[in-house]
Structures are given as C-alpha cells and as structure tokens.
Amino acid sequence: MDLHLKSLFGRFQEQFGSGPGLGPGSGTCLMKVDGIEPNFIKSLYKASAALYRTEPWKRLRPGHYFSVRVGKDSGWTGNKQPFLCVQFIGGDGGDVGFYMFRSESDAKKMTGPRETIHVPNVELLRVTYEVESLMFPSNRKMIRTLSLEASGTDRFPVIDVTRCMPGGDLRFRNPSFEELRFVYAFMKAISMVHPLLKQLDKEGGPKYSTLAYFEPFIETVDVQWPPEVTKRGYDLVAVTISHPPGQAYEEKGSMSAGSTPTKYRESPGEGNFNETKVYSHAGSRQCAMCDKEVHGEHSLCCGQCRAVIYCNSFCQKQHWNDTHKSMCGLYKAMMEREEELAIKIFMFPCSADQPCQWLESLSIHQKGMWRRKCSCYSHCPFGLLPVKGGLQELWGGLNEFEYPHDFPFNNHYVSSPFHLSGWSEYYNLRSLSLSSPVADILSHPLTVYHILTTLNISSKNLVLKGKEVIVHCLGPEGELDWMPAFAEIGHLLNGLGNVQIVMVGPEVPTNLSGTTSGISSRVRVNFVRGVYQVEASYLPTPHVVIALNSDLERYSSWGGALDLIKLMAVPAFFTEQSEVSCVNAKQVLRNAGLHITQPVTPNPFRSPVKNITPSSNLPSYSNGFVFGVNT
Incomplete structure (x- = not known):
C-alpha cells in the first residue's frame, strides 16, 4: 500500500499543475551547477523576469516553433549549438514557460494536442515559472539567500533538463553552465524580438484552426553577457531567432564570435547564371561593376534578384563571379519586401528617380524648405538657405490643407503626448490632405518623436x-x-514635457555654432559645429543620442563617436535608408563593441518617397529603418 501511494504521489507531483507541460517537481537547484557564480544566477533571474513581463504566451502556443542560434557553432562544445528549437507553453493553460529541444523533430514528436508527449530517450531543457510556496526547499532557500528577482508578483523560474526513460519515467538533472549561458542569451533576445511578430489574417491559416499564424520572421540581436560570464572570455554574442524554423544561414569563416549569421536564399549555381536582359528604371544609372554611367533604358539588372545595375552583360557576368553570386539570394529577399515597405496611402508620386522633375510636378521645385531636396542648391551650405516669407512659403506655397500649421491641436484638452502608429494617423490628426508631400520632410522630426x-x-x-x-x-x-x-515635435507633446535638441556635426555652419533656436514653446535647438567625440564634454548630458540616415559604414569619423556612446552607456538610435545599409551598420556597431538591443525594424515614419540609387534597385527610403543600442 505504501509503495502504491508513493508511486501515485510521484506521478501526481510529476504532472502537478502541468496542463500541456511535463510539470514541475524535479528538485533541481542552480546552486548545485558546477562552476556557476551567484551573480550569474541573479542575472538569469533578472533576464527571466524581463521575459515574463513581455507575456509571450498571450500570443504564442506550443505549436509555434522558433529556431535559435547563439553565436557561432565553434563557440559551443562539440562545435554544435546546445538547442535548436524552442516552444512556449502555458498559452492554453497550466504552467507558463518554454521548452528548448535539441532539434525541431524532437519538438514536434513531443507536442501533443493537450499535453507534452513522453518520448523515450528525448531530452529537453525546461524553464517554468512557479509559485515560490510550491517549490522545493532548496530553491526557496536559494531565492531568499540571493534575493533573486521575482517574475511578476510571486513566480520564479525553475530550470532543469529532463529525459524520458524507455519505461516512461522522467529523469531530471541540473543544466550545465554552458546550457545556462544559452538559456540566458535566448531569454534576452526573445524578449526583444517576439513582439515584432506580425500576425497573418485568418485567411492565412487553416480555416478552423484556433492557432494564430505569423508572417515568416527572422531577426538577429546582440546580447551583452553579464560581467560574471565576460570574465570567462565572452563579451557580446549575436542571437538569431526565426519563425518558423528551417531558414538557411551561411556562416562566414571571417566573422568574429559575436558577428551576425547572414540570411541567404540558396544562391543560383554557376550553371544557372541568368543573362536575361532585364532593363532597370529610366534615368541615369551607374554600372555596379565598372562605375560607368548609363541611361536607364540601356542598362541591365541581374535577372535573379533584379537589384543590381550593369552597363552590359560582360560586366554583369564578371560581377557575378567576383562578388554578386554570394549576395544575390540576400538581395532577392530584400527586393521581395518592396511591396511591404511601400506606403500606399498617399496620392502624390512616391518615387523620385529625378528629384527636380518630381518637385516640379508638385509645383514646389526650388521653393522654401524643398530647395534641399534636389541638387539645385547644393552650392549653399547646410543651414544657410535664404529664408523668405512665412510658414506657408517655407512649405513651398502649399495650400492651407497641405502643411501643418504652427499652433497646438484643437479639441484635445488632456495634456498627454500623442501616440501615433504611422502616417495615416498623423495626417488624420493634422487634417492634412493625402496629396500633400510634407511627409518627405516631416520624416525627420517625426522619427525623432517616435x-x-x-x-x-x-x-x-x-x-x-x-x-x-x-x-x-x-x-x-x-x-x-x-x-x-x-x-x-512640440505640438505632438501636447502640453507635456520639453525637448532640448543639440545638433552636433561638421556640417553645422560656423555662424550658427553656439546659437540656440527656440522653434516652439516646448522644443529648443542648440547648434554645435565639430565632431561629437570632441565636443561632447562641453554639452549637457544626453538622455538619448540619435543619428538620422547615419550611413555608419561610410564615414570613418563614426569610430570616435561610437566609442564615446559605448563609454557613456547612453541609449542611441540610428536610422538607415536600406536593409543593406543596416546589415553593414550592425557590423560597424559590433566592431565598436556595441550590441543592438532595439532590433532593426521598418520605421513607421520613414519617408514615403523611394530613393533611386545609381547602381541598385533595392528599396531605399530616407529614415527607412531604425535600430538602437544601449536601450
């Protein structure tokens, strides 16, 4: 009888509170892990609490599988990632947490309709959030001794590794220190990226399914190891998460341990080189191979990705063999996002391959602030365009329904900043006509506001x-x-808060440097000529640093500024015009020892006007993408 009750109690404890999971009750304790330091346990619990606050199980179910890759394979024992697939549990009831599997096939074999299936000889790592009063004494003692951070109000993570034995019994063990490092990196990364998942319409999935379906997703973020891990020779690590799993990566041998694996479609083989004469946009273009200027009607573009411009098929084939073959798949994927990135609500032309003609078609060429949108006034230094007339003249003589007036919003009596999701809401708030092109200039201040x-x-x-x-x-x-x-910016603050903008750069004219402009009652701007790393010590300490259309890869002067941003540990945000620029910018940031904590995302306040670059058709917009460090 006693043996029967003991067995019954053991099975109950194994499944207690489990819902679709395997249940708590392993009796493991992180204090027993070889080589672990108390401070790393604190870091784990802090990262776990941050993940808990994002509530991923509100949208994610066990049927949503994520692939995860932390750094390079060579950084792990046996040159192999410890875990390849992750699922979240608790969205359908029961304990909340996540399971990490050695492979996607293991995850699918163990995922049943209502609970986790016990599959013999399959091992997984579990992170479940449990109430302290129901935890084993060793874990309760650890929580109190180390003053560990709670997840939510009363829950703490329990981390163990479980294996189902051939007889159906479960065997538990403590995770290794290496496995815990992997868990830490995943928790930090998934907290930032899972909110970026975009849900598909119901038509996108099976007709009678209750499971939400998301657009294919892949993102890489840099995670900063905590100090107690850094002492072991680690610093930054790139964590790549994708949904669904199975997206291909190519790991370049020249990459550093913290560099990003780059997403590639399968490149066409040598025998599949496409010499089809696909003509590019009209206007003056430039060959990507020889830099020869060629008219659009006589230029070619790659027949696979349609992104790169050539003057003839000889240059096209030579460029393919030299460099383009390895990048063609990536460019093709970027070109496929063109429709997604285009902002289609506006009633004016949103492509400006010839800026002067575009401005002329809108009757704003060489007028007001629009003079800086073409090369006609390139002889005039930045900040020194002659100013004539009032606000309407500054907006190029647009009619009164086509530009924002310099007064607060009407019928808004609550002092609180406006939260805008994009141009549609802003134009509606300002009662602007969708035929107005002001978004092309307002992209800069509204990106700062965003x-x-x-x-x-x-x-x-x-x-x-x-x-x-x-x-x-x-x-x-x-x-x-x-x-x-x-x-x-001041009007959108709607009576609450103030903003001081310090504009620092070598293009600030000498006669403006050191001056202050009160452009509204809540926004004032200081102008400082010089490079940031030299002038920063004389400036008020910033709450945030912003660089619009930063072109991080192009200017060597960014090195000193990035070193200073790292030293100050201040949040910094950058915008780039294209995805290719973002890829290169991320590498520049990593080389400077900065890790991306705000993933690259399309900026909702990017200019709707597509830039046509001389040698590429890749989607490019002013302030097109935004990302951040130290956030």
Whole structure:
C-alpha cells in the first residue's frame, strides 16, 4: 500500500499543475551547477523576469516553433549549438514557460494536442515559472539567500533538463553552465524580438484552426553577457531567432564570435547564371561593376534578384563571379519586401528617380524648405538657405490643407503626448490632405518623436512626468534647413514635457555654432559645429543620442563617436535608408563593441518617397529603418 501511494504521489507531483507541460517537481537547484557564480544566477533571474513581463504566451502556443542560434557553432562544445528549437507553453493553460529541444523533430514528436508527449530517450531543457510556496526547499532557500528577482508578483523560474526513460519515467538533472549561458542569451533576445511578430489574417491559416499564424520572421540581436560570464572570455554574442524554423544561414569563416549569421536564399549555381536582359528604371544609372554611367533604358539588372545595375552583360557576368553570386539570394529577399515597405496611402508620386522633375510636378521645385531636396542648391551650405516669407512659403506655397500649421491641436484638452502608429494617423490628426508631400520632410522630426515617445523607455517616462529630454542629434545636414518642421515635435507633446535638441556635426555652419533656436514653446535647438567625440564634454548630458540616415559604414569619423556612446552607456538610435545599409551598420556597431538591443525594424515614419540609387534597385527610403543600442 505504501509503495502504491508513493508511486501515485510521484506521478501526481510529476504532472502537478502541468496542463500541456511535463510539470514541475524535479528538485533541481542552480546552486548545485558546477562552476556557476551567484551573480550569474541573479542575472538569469533578472533576464527571466524581463521575459515574463513581455507575456509571450498571450500570443504564442506550443505549436509555434522558433529556431535559435547563439553565436557561432565553434563557440559551443562539440562545435554544435546546445538547442535548436524552442516552444512556449502555458498559452492554453497550466504552467507558463518554454521548452528548448535539441532539434525541431524532437519538438514536434513531443507536442501533443493537450499535453507534452513522453518520448523515450528525448531530452529537453525546461524553464517554468512557479509559485515560490510550491517549490522545493532548496530553491526557496536559494531565492531568499540571493534575493533573486521575482517574475511578476510571486513566480520564479525553475530550470532543469529532463529525459524520458524507455519505461516512461522522467529523469531530471541540473543544466550545465554552458546550457545556462544559452538559456540566458535566448531569454534576452526573445524578449526583444517576439513582439515584432506580425500576425497573418485568418485567411492565412487553416480555416478552423484556433492557432494564430505569423508572417515568416527572422531577426538577429546582440546580447551583452553579464560581467560574471565576460570574465570567462565572452563579451557580446549575436542571437538569431526565426519563425518558423528551417531558414538557411551561411556562416562566414571571417566573422568574429559575436558577428551576425547572414540570411541567404540558396544562391543560383554557376550553371544557372541568368543573362536575361532585364532593363532597370529610366534615368541615369551607374554600372555596379565598372562605375560607368548609363541611361536607364540601356542598362541591365541581374535577372535573379533584379537589384543590381550593369552597363552590359560582360560586366554583369564578371560581377557575378567576383562578388554578386554570394549576395544575390540576400538581395532577392530584400527586393521581395518592396511591396511591404511601400506606403500606399498617399496620392502624390512616391518615387523620385529625378528629384527636380518630381518637385516640379508638385509645383514646389526650388521653393522654401524643398530647395534641399534636389541638387539645385547644393552650392549653399547646410543651414544657410535664404529664408523668405512665412510658414506657408517655407512649405513651398502649399495650400492651407497641405502643411501643418504652427499652433497646438484643437479639441484635445488632456495634456498627454500623442501616440501615433504611422502616417495615416498623423495626417488624420493634422487634417492634412493625402496629396500633400510634407511627409518627405516631416520624416525627420517625426522619427525623432517616435524614438522619444515609443522606442526609448527612459525618455518616454521623462516626457510623461513633464520633464525635459535632452537629445544629441549627430551629423545633421538637411535637418539644419528644416528647423520649422521640428516645431511639430512640440505640438505632438501636447502640453507635456520639453525637448532640448543639440545638433552636433561638421556640417553645422560656423555662424550658427553656439546659437540656440527656440522653434516652439516646448522644443529648443542648440547648434554645435565639430565632431561629437570632441565636443561632447562641453554639452549637457544626453538622455538619448540619435543619428538620422547615419550611413555608419561610410564615414570613418563614426569610430570616435561610437566609442564615446559605448563609454557613456547612453541609449542611441540610428536610422538607415536600406536593409543593406543596416546589415553593414550592425557590423560597424559590433566592431565598436556595441550590441543592438532595439532590433532593426521598418520605421513607421520613414519617408514615403523611394530613393533611386545609381547602381541598385533595392528599396531605399530616407529614415527607412531604425535600430538602437544601449536601450
């Protein structure tokens, strides 16, 4: 009888509170892991609490599989990633947490309709959030001794590795230190990227399925190891997460341990080289191989990706053999996002392959602030365009329904910043006609506003408390002539908070340097000529650093500025015009020892006007993509 009760109690304890999971009750304790330091346990619990706050199980179910890759294979025992597939549990009831599997096939074999299936000789790592009072004494003692951070109000993570034996029994063990490093990196990364999943319409999945379906997703973020891990020779690590699993990566031998695996489609083989004469856009173009200028009607583009411009088939084939063969799949994937990136709500032409003609078609050529949108005034230094007339003239003589007026919003009596999801909401709020092209210039101030009130938590909290936010804006150029547009930030704050923008860069004209412009009652701008790393010590300490259309890969002067940003540990956000620029910018940041904590995402306030670059058809928009470090 006693043996029967003991067996019954054991099975009950194994499944207690499990719902679809395997249940808690393993009796493992992280304090027993060889080589682990108490501070690393604290870091694990802190990362776990941060993940818990994002509540991934509100949308994610066990049927949603994620592949995960932490650094390079060579960084792990046996040159193999410890775990390849992850699923979240608890969305359908029971304990919340996640399981990590050695392979996707293991995950699918163990995922049943209502609970996890016991598959003999399959091992998985479990992270489940349990109430402290139901935990084993060893874990309760560890929590109190180390003052570990709770997840939510009363839960703490239990981490163990379980294996189902041939007889159906479960065997538990403590995870190794290496496995815990992997768990830490995953928790830090998934907290940032899972909110970016975009749900498909119901038509996108099976007709009667209750499972939400998401668009294919892949993102890489840099995770900073905690100090107790850094001492072991680690610093940054690139974590790549994709849904669904199975997307291909190619690991370059020249990459550092913390570099990003790059997403590739399968490149066409040598025998499949496509010499089809696909003509590019009209206008003057430039051959990617020999830099020869060629008219669009006589130029060619790659028949596979249609992204790269050539003057003839000889240059096309030579470029294929030299470099393009390895990049063609990546460019093709980027070209397929063109429809997604295009903003189609506007009623004016959103392609400006010839800027002067585009401006002329809108009757704003060489007028007001639009003079900086073509090369006609390139002889005039930034910030020194002659100013004539009032606000309407500055907006090129647009009619009164086509530009934002310099006064607060009507019928909004609550002092609180406006939260805008994109151009449609802004145009509606400002009662602007969708035929107005002002979004092309307003992209700059509204991107700054979006960063301050949405992406950067610390500046958002300061604004909500009615305090001042100090922004260092690096490398301004055209912005120096668009100061009237930056007054819109003050209006959108809607009576709460203030913003001080310090514009620092070598293009600031000498006669403006050291001056202050109060462009609205809540926004003032200081101008400083020089390079950031030299001038920063004389400036007020920033709450956030912003660089619009940063072109990180092009300018060597960024090195000193990035070193300073790392030293100050201040949140910094960058925008780039294309995905290729983002890929290169991420590598520049890693080389500077900075890790990306705000993943690359399309900027909802990117300019709707597509840039046509001389040697490429890749989607490119002013302030097209935004990402951040130290956030």
